[in-house]
Amino acid sequence: MPSAIVLINTDPGGEQEVFDKLVSLEEVVEIDIVYGVYDLVVKIQTNDTDKLKSFVTNTIRKLPKVRSTLTMVIMEGKSLVKK
Numbered sequence: 001m002p003s004a005i006v007l008i009n010t011d012p013g014g015e016q017e018v019f020d021k022l023v024s025l026e027e028v029v030e031i032d033i034v035y036g037v038y039d040l041v042v043k044i045q046t047n048d049t050d051k052l053k054s055f056v057t058n059t060i061r062k063l064p065k066v067r068s069t070l071t072m073v074i075m076e077g078k079s080l081v082k083k
Contacts, residue, residue, distance in 0.1 A: 003046075019041055
């Protein structure tokens, strides 16, 4: 299942609004609000790579208060579980 990490830069103070919109989207599996150059780190999953591209281009980038994104497609996922 194709997945990607999307780094999102929002308008000043827009982090929570963008977070609230992303939470309801089925393709979004994880969201973190962070400090630094980017404001949100989002992990997404879709059924195929065309849907992944379309989701970033036509959904995430068109959300109000999203200034820019940087997308990193995950080539091989490896989970680290610490106990």
